[in-house]
Amino acid sequence: MVKAIALFSGGLDSILAAELIRRQNIDVTCLTFVTPFFTAQKARNIIRQISLPLLVEDITVEHLKMLKSPRYGYGKNMNPCIDCHTLMLHIAGRKMEETGSHFIITGEVLGQRPMSQNKQSLYIVAKNSGYADHILRPLSAKLLPPIKAERENLVDRSQLLSFQGRGRKEQLKLAADFGITNISPPAGGCLLTDPIFSRRLRDLFLHHGDRNIRDIKLLKYGRHLRINEDIKVIVGRNKADNETLCKMATTDDLVLNMISFPGPFVLVPYGNLAYKETAASLCVRYSDAPDNTGAEVLYSRGNVSEVIMSTAAAKEDCAKWTI
Numbered sequence: 001m002v003k004a005i006a007l008f009s010g011g012l013d014s015i016l017a018a019e020l021i022r023r024q025n026i027d028v029t030c031l032t033f034v035t036p037f038f039t040a041q042k043a044r045n046i047i048r049q050i051s052l053p054l055l056v057e058d059i060t061v062e063h064l065k066m067l068k069s070p071r072y073g074y075g076k077n078m079n080p081c082i083d084c085h086t087l088m089l090h091i092a093g094r095k096m097e098e099t100g101s102h103f104i105i106t107g108e109v110l111g112q113r114p115m116s117q118n119k120q121s122l123y124i125v126a127k128n129s130g131y132a133d134h135i136l137r138p139l140s141a142k143l144l145p146p147i148k149a150e151r152e153n154l155v156d157r158s159q160l161l162s163f164q165g166r167g168r169k170e171q172l173k174l175a176a177d178f179g180i181t182n183i184s185p186p187a188g189g190c191l192l193t194d195p196i197f198s199r200r201l202r203d204l205f206l207h208h209g210d211r212n213i214r215d216i217k218l219l220k221y222g223r224h225l226r227i228n229e230d231i232k233v234i235v236g237r238n239k240a241d242n243e244t245l246c247k248m249a250t251t252d253d254l255v256l257n258m259i260s261f262p263g264p265f266v267l268v269p270y271g272n273l274a275y276k277e278t279a280a281s282l283c284v285r286y287s288d289a290p291d292n293t294g295a296e297v298l299y300s301r302g303n304v305s306e307v308i309m310s311t312a313a314a315k316e317d318c319a320k321w322t323i
């Protein structure tokens with residue numbers, strides 16, 4: 001039986017591409033990825049509609065290595081889309097070999113994204129992935145040179161499509177023909193395209209390039225304030241932030257919370273006790289304690305802990321430090 005691996009984000013184009021090939025009686029397995037920057041949730045939610053098997057791979061380590069120095073640089077934010085696509089195709093190629101599949105499917109549409117889906121970008125990512133002759137883009141295949149599986153008649157090129165451009169009219173019509181109704185909005189979901197997250201990540205790479213995956217995950221929660229080249233303070237913004245930061249703290253971190261007033265959980269990653277006063281003043285600043293009066297703050301690091309009095313940090317300092 002002919003087998004294919006479909007790169008599957010859960011977006012409409014990836015669904016249509018997989019379904020189009022499945023309708024040629026080809027055994028399609030979908031593949032989706034997880035990193036600290038995007039999850040498999042959308043793919044997991046949508047896969048039931050087309051009843052295909054879904055493999056979920058955590059590619060954090062490889063993705064992070066690529067992210068630190070992408071060959072083709074970043075997009076508008078910290079999104080290295082060309083290198084990211086290349087890596088995903090490379091991993092899909094490995095999966096194709098492991099599973100004895102014949103080719104890889106992607107939902108890419110020629111010209112849909114001016115930077116990452118023009119003819120040259122599609123060519124570059126395919127070539128750099130090491131699997132150029134195995135990558136089929138069923139939605140635009142008739143506009144692209146035939147791949148090996150087409151030349152060998154493993155897949156019927158006459159049933160493939162020639163979609164191009166940014167419009168979604170043809171995709172929506174095809175979805176209706178296939179009876180696919182639960183259509184999620186295009187794109188979105190990658191934190192590397194978020195300006196605030198990108199600023200934090202850039203700051204982390206600049207100051208602590210060697211930090212671990214936990215420190216990247218921490219970028220998603222709380223306010224981040226850089227005090228100096230060595231130290232950053234994270235202040236929870238709400239109950240969910242406070243609980244998550246508390247769970248993610250280790251004995252190497254300095255942590256603080258208010259004693260007598262509602263207030264944030266404060267985490268200073270790898271912070272030593274020399275920073276307890278500054279961190280305490282931030283804890284008070286973002287608490288319900290009245291301005292200009294001292295309030296009690298509990299700090300701890302490892303098995304050392306103590307209650308100290310602190311006043312709120314100046315608002316101008318907070319603005320200056322905010323990443």
Ligand code: SF4
Binds near residue numbers: 080081084085190193
């Ligand atoms: S948007 Fe994010 S997940 Fe998508 S290709 Fe770009 S970096 Fe990768």
